[in-house]
Amino acid sequence: MVTFWVAAFIFVTVGIGLIYTVIRFRRKPGQGIPKQVHGSTKLEIGWTIVPIIILGALAIPTVMTEFYISEPPAGDQLTINVVAHQWWWEIEYPESGVITANELHVPVGTTINVEMTSNDVIHSFWVPKLAGKMDIFPGKTTSLWFRADEVDEYFGQCAEFCGESHVWMKFRVLAEPISEFEAWQQKQLADAAKPTTPEETQGASTFVAKGCIACHTISGVLGAAGVIGPNLTHMGGRGTIAAGTMEMNQDNLREWLSDPNEVKPGNIMANSPMSLAYTNPNFALTAEDINNLVAFLHSLK
Amino acid sequence: MASIAGALRRPTSPTGLWRWMTTVDHKKIGVLYGVSSFLFFLFGGLEALIMRVQLARAGHDIVSPEVFSQLFTMHALTMIFLGVMPLSAAFFNLMVPLMIGARDVAFPRLNAFSYWVFLFGAIVLQSGWLLGGSPNVGWFAYAPLTSSSFSPGNGMEFYIVGLGILGISSVAAALNFIVTIINMRAPGMSLMRMPVFIWMTLITSFLLITAFPVITVGLIELYFDRTFGMNFFNSAAGADVVLWQHLFWVFGHPEVYILILPAMGIVSEVLPTFSRKPLFGYPVVVLSGITIGFMGWAVWSHHMFTVGLGPIANSVFAITTMSIAVPTAVKIFNWIATMWGGSISLKTPMLFAIGFIAMFVIGGLSGVMHSVAPADAQQQDTYFVVAHLHYVLFGGSIFAIFSGIYYWFPKASGRMLNDRIGQINFWLVTIGFNLAFFPMHFLGLDGMPRRQYTYQSEMGWDLWNLVSTTGSLILAIGILVFLHNFFRSLRHGEIAGNDPWDGRTLEWSISSPPPEYNFATIPTVHGRDAFWEEKYGHDGMNVPASVEASNATEEGHHGIHMPSPSYMPMIAAIGLSVAGYGLIYHFAASVVGACITLVAIFGWAMEPPAEPTE
Numbered sequence: 001m002v003t004f005w006v007a008a009f010i011f012v013t014v015g016i017g018l019i020y021t022v023i024r025f026r027r028k029p030g031q032g033i034p035k036q037v038h039g040s041t042k043l044e045i046g047w048t049i050v051p052i053i054i055l056g057a058l059a060i061p062t063v064m065t066e067f068y069i070s071e072p073p074a075g076d077q078l079t080i081n082v083v084a085h086q087w088w089w090e091i092e093y094p095e096s097g098v099i100t101a102n103e104l105h106v107p108v109g110t111t112i113n114v115e116m117t118s119n120d121v122i123h124s125f126w127v128p129k130l131a132g133k134m135d136i137f138p139g140k141t142t143s144l145w146f147r148a149d150e151v152d153e154y155f156g157q158c159a160e161f162c163g164e165s166h167v168w169m170k171f172r173v174l175a176e177p178i179s180e181f182e183a184w185q186q187k188q189l190a191d192a193a194k195p196t197t198p199e200e201t202q203g204a205s206t207f208v209a210k211g212c213i214a215c216h217t218i219s220g221v222l223g224a225a226g227v228i229g230p231n232l233t234h235m236g237g238r239g240t241i242a243a244g245t246m247e248m249n250q251d252n253l254r255e256w257l258s259d260p261n262e263v264k265p266g267n268i269m270a271n272s273p274m275s276l277a278y279t280n281p282n283f284a285l286t287a288e289d290i291n292n293l294v295a296f297l298h299s300l301k
Numbered sequence: 302m303a304s305i306a307g308a309l310r311r312p313t314s315p316t317g318l319w320r321w322m323t324t325v326d327h328k329k330i331g332v333l334y335g336v337s338s339f340l341f342f343l344f345g346g347l348e349a350l351i352m353r354v355q356l357a358r359a360g361h362d363i364v365s366p367e368v369f370s371q372l373f374t375m376h377a378l379t380m381i382f383l384g385v386m387p388l389s390a391a392f393f394n395l396m397v398p399l400m401i402g403a404r405d406v407a408f409p410r411l412n413a414f415s416y417w418v419f420l421f422g423a424i425v426l427q428s429g430w431l432l433g434g435s436p437n438v439g440w441f442a443y444a445p446l447t448s449s450s451f452s453p454g455n456g457m458e459f460y461i462v463g464l465g466i467l468g469i470s471s472v473a474a475a476l477n478f479i480v481t482i483i484n485m486r487a488p489g490m491s492l493m494r495m496p497v498f499i500w501m502t503l504i505t506s507f508l509l510i511t512a513f514p515v516i517t518v519g520l521i522e523l524y525f526d527r528t529f530g531m532n533f534f535n536s537a538a539g540a541d542v543v544l545w546q547h548l549f550w551v552f553g554h555p556e557v558y559i560l561i562l563p564a565m566g567i568v569s570e571v572l573p574t575f576s577r578k579p580l581f582g583y584p585v586v587v588l589s590g591i592t593i594g595f596m597g598w599a600v601w602s603h604h605m606f607t608v609g610l611g612p613i614a615n616s617v618f619a620i621t622t623m624s625i626a627v628p629t630a631v632k633i634f635n636w637i638a639t640m641w642g643g644s645i646s647l648k649t650p651m652l653f654a655i656g657f658i659a660m661f662v663i664g665g666l667s668g669v670m671h672s673v674a675p676a677d678a679q680q681q682d683t684y685f686v687v688a689h690l691h692y693v694l695f696g697g698s699i700f701a702i703f704s705g706i707y708y709w710f711p712k713a714s715g716r717m718l719n720d721r722i723g724q725i726n727f728w729l730v731t732i733g734f735n736l737a738f739f740p741m742h743f744l745g746l747d748g749m750p751r752r753q754y755t756y757q758s759e760m761g762w763d764l765w766n767l768v769s770t771t772g773s774l775i776l777a778i779g780i781l782v783f784l785h786n787f788f789r790s791l792r793h794g795e796i797a798g799n800d801p802w803d804g805r806t807l808e809w810s811i812s813s814p815p816p817e818y819n820f821a822t823i824p825t826v827h828g829r830d831a832f833w834e835e836k837y838g839h840d841g842m843n844v845p846a847s848v849e850a851s852n853a854t855e856e857g858h859h860g861i862h863m864p865s866p867s868y869m870p871m872i873a874a875i876g877l878s879v880a881g882y883g884l885i886y887h888f889a890a891s892v893v894g895a896c897i898t899l900v901a902i903f904g905w906a907m908e909p910p911a912e913p914t915e
Contacts, residue, residue, distance in 0.1 A: 003669065003670045003673050003676060004670060007666035007667070007669060007670055010662075010666060011662055011663060011666055014633065014637075014662050015659060015662070017637055018637055018655065018658060018659060021637055021640045021641050021645075022640065022645055022647070022655060025576070025640060025641065025642060025643050025644065025645045026645050026646075026647065027577075027644040027645055027646045028644075031644050033577055033644070033837060034576075034577055034578055034642055034643050034644045035578075035642060036578060036579055037578060037579070037581065037642060038579050038581070038582075038583065039581050039582040039583065039584075039585070039635075039638075040581075040582070040638075043582075043634075043638065044582050044585045044631070044635075047630065047631060047634040048627060048631055051626060051627045051630040051631070052624075052627055055623040055624065055626055055627065055669070058623060058669070058673065059619065059620050059623055061673075062616070062619050062620075062623075062672075062673045062674060062675065063612075063616040063619070063620075065674075065675040066612045066615050066616050066619065066674050066675055067612045067616075069612075069675055069678075070611065070612035120445075120451065121443075121445055121446040121451055122443050122445075122446065122542065124607060124682065126750075128679060128748040131678075132607065132675060132676075132677075132678020132679050132681075133607050133678055133679070133681060133682070134607055134609060134678070135607050135608050135609060137536070137541075137542055137543065138445060138536040138537075138542065139536025139537070139539070139540070139541070139542065140536070140541065142608075142609040143609075155748075157748075157750060158750075159607075159681070159682045159683075159750050160443070160607075160682060161370075161438070161439050161443075161446075161682075161751070161752040162446065163370075163446060163451065164366045164367055164370065164437075165366065166752060166753065167366070167750075167753035167754060167755060167756070265365070265366045265367070266366070266367075
């Protein structure tokens with residue numbers, strides 16, 4: 001921010017100088033040839049030194065901050081592993097074993113250490129209000145740390161172009177009081193809610209029968225142990241669908257399941273041959289299937 | 302031997318299309334460069350307009366995300382490699398021999414070759430639009446998004462082969478200008494008497510021949526990965542994908558100075574002429590240019606502050622980046638000091654040159670903001686960067702190029718561009734440009750990422766995007782006004798005469814347009830601002846002496862032996878593009894193309910020298 005005001009000040013100063021020069025020395029009728037000045041060593045030295053001083057002053061806090069943000073401060077830390085996929089976020093809490101997607105629940109006031117790697121191309125983890133961005137690479141691990149000091153919902157998104165649906169690779173950080181965070185973790189570790197209505201029960205069997213289980217895990221549903229797509233065990237409890245693309249509700253779920261490629265162009269659920277429900281006509285979802293799936297998934301609080 | 306010589310007879314037809322296709326005259330080649338690159342510039346602008354219309358409102362779907370990705374990739378490639386670079390090359394070609402008092406460049410046929418390779422390379426790069434899809438990974442093309450599994454199809458091949466061929470053109474042209482500038486200056490024109498534009502051309506040429514090999518290595522590695530399944534950028538096989546980023550930006554940052562140094566050169570000619578004062582601090586301006594050229598090699602990782610290179614690397618590159626602001630600032634102060642105490646005439650070239658300074662200051666300052674690495678971790682990949690780079694490349698390079706067009710059009714064509722329309726042109730472009738790009742600073746600081754084909758209304762980005770789109774349309778109208786002025790003036794413009802601006806450098810001492818041989822007698826140079834001193838004496842103390850003494854009198858063509866036209870450069874270039882398509886589709890075509898090029902080079906070497914005219 002200081003840089004901005006320094007820059008603004010320099011711009012105004014130079015701008016005024018420029019405009020003043022142009023107006024003051026504008027050619028007047030009948031004016032002869034002006035004095036042919038070739039330069040001035042004193043001025044040259046002066047206006048070389050002034051920028052050096054300004055930039056030197058800027059360099060000191062730059063380097064200090066650079067070192068400050070590179071290592072998390074000592075003390076209590078929570079590590080979260082993030083695996084970036086085209087185009088969603090897999091989130092793992094190694095201490096408790098919780099696996100979720102597209103939402104980082106964090107205890108307020110705690111230093112969060114995020115360890116990141118990518119499953120495919122380069123992505124970048126960015127929660128503007130909490131920290132600068134850090135790129136995520138396949139085949140290696142990068143990390144960053146942040147601390148949310150207020151209970152709030154923070155918006156995050158992928159900041160490195162990663163293909164067609166780069167824009168739909170969002171996430172949220174939910175900073176909660178420590179007790180709420182613990183309760184949330186306990187809930188995540190439990191199996192999925194049992195279906196209660198006939199539609200939900202039908203939805204659960206459709207989920208298995210149409211091959212969704214090849215990519216998605218729902219613990220508590222027999223055979224649903226795929227690891228290619230997001231873990232859906234508590235999907236209905238998340239705030240958004242399809243990595244922050246839409247709010248979680250039944251209508252949006254229906255829209256998403258009806259035409260995932262429309263919502264998120266190029267995603268593998270709509271296009272990969274592994275995704276039988278969308279690429280193999282024998283497994284195509286009927287309107288009834290979709291209704292049942294919506295009921296089932298939405299019930300997985 | 303006689304029969305070979307017969308088959309290799311050089312073309313003589315002095316008229317029509319064939320004359321343009323076989324020309325080796327640096328002025329005609331300059332015009333060819335200028336016209337073709339301006340067409341590409343318009344095309345790149347059209348791509349930008351489509352994107353701006355798409356982003357005018359949240360959720361607009363004028364084009365699909367796939368097409369949008371191709372648009373932003375090709376917009377950057379078109380503007381950089383087919384717009385600004387060859388527009389600079391047009392000025393190099395047109396002006397360098399005239400400004401150093403030479404009759405042509407050192408290697409006229411190589412010069413023609415550079416142009417044709419540029420044109421065919423550009424066609425290869427653009428042909429993706431018609432042949433199944435252009436590259437869609439951004440101009441920086443970060444691995445592994447470029448691998449055959451994430452980018453199937455031929456889009457990336459057009460990128461690889463197109464840029465590879467364009468690199469050949471750039472290196473050939475750069476070598477030509479280095480040799481020309483070092484060896485062919487008029488007697489008396491020592492290095493420190495060269496016009497600053499010539500200095501900047503020289504520095505740019507050195508950057509070109511050193512930067513392009515780096516990207517070429519990267520392109521070849523990428524081609525091998527995609528075509529032969531090698532593992533330069535395959536992380537599954539243990540490669541570090543950051544390698545590509547280093548290769549790309551070690552090229553990419555000097556490239557930025559390749560785009561801006563010629564612009565600085567143009568402005569350094571225009572400001573003194575329209576202030577009627579010599580450039581303030583000439584040696585310092587030259588030295589700053591050289592420093593910028595060198596330092597351009599030491600800042601590439603500032604494009605990679607979010608890669609996680611560690612605090613030491615980030616700090617070092619932050620400091621080198623900040624230090625490059627010093628010579629840049631020094632240049633700006635010297636330009637303003639040039640105007641100080643002068644007698645300023647606000648003709649269109651001068652307006653664009655002053656506009657350049659103002660816009661470039663904004664772009665330079667936002668650049669310094671980026672050099673603060675921790676702050677850049679927020680700004681990186683947002684619209685703030687888009688604003689910054691356009692203030693440097695449009696507000697900088699393109700403003701200077703317009704200044705140069707208005708300044709030198711009379712010399713090249715013999716007619717003036719209309720000044721009144723020029724003023725309208727300037728104000729429309731300036732207002733449109735600032736409306737289009739200044740709001741992007743706000744959008745970027747508000748977190749709008751680049752390269753998103755749409756955004757959601759609840760982000761609150763609608764207003765500034767709409768303003769930006771409106772600005773881009775005004776800017777487009779400004780460009781149309783320029784086209785109108787160009788075509789109108791070409792036919793009806795006021796006759797320029799030799800020296801319409803009371804110029805300072807040698808090109809103004811000869812007729813407009815210059816004769817084929819440029820200088821009937823090679824001038825002798827006695828100081829900087831050679832022609833000014835010839836007119837007014839040293840420091841303007843003397844009464845004009847015998848102005849235009851040497852060249853005003855028509856000496857005719859006697860004894861001036863100019864190189865004859867040749868069709869070999871064009872054939873060699875065609876061969877290269879055939880070979881390039883072969884790399885994309887079938888290697889047999891590469892063999893054929895390589896043979897065509899070889900035969901043409903052989904013919905080039907064996908061509909009989911032209912008969913002396915008399």
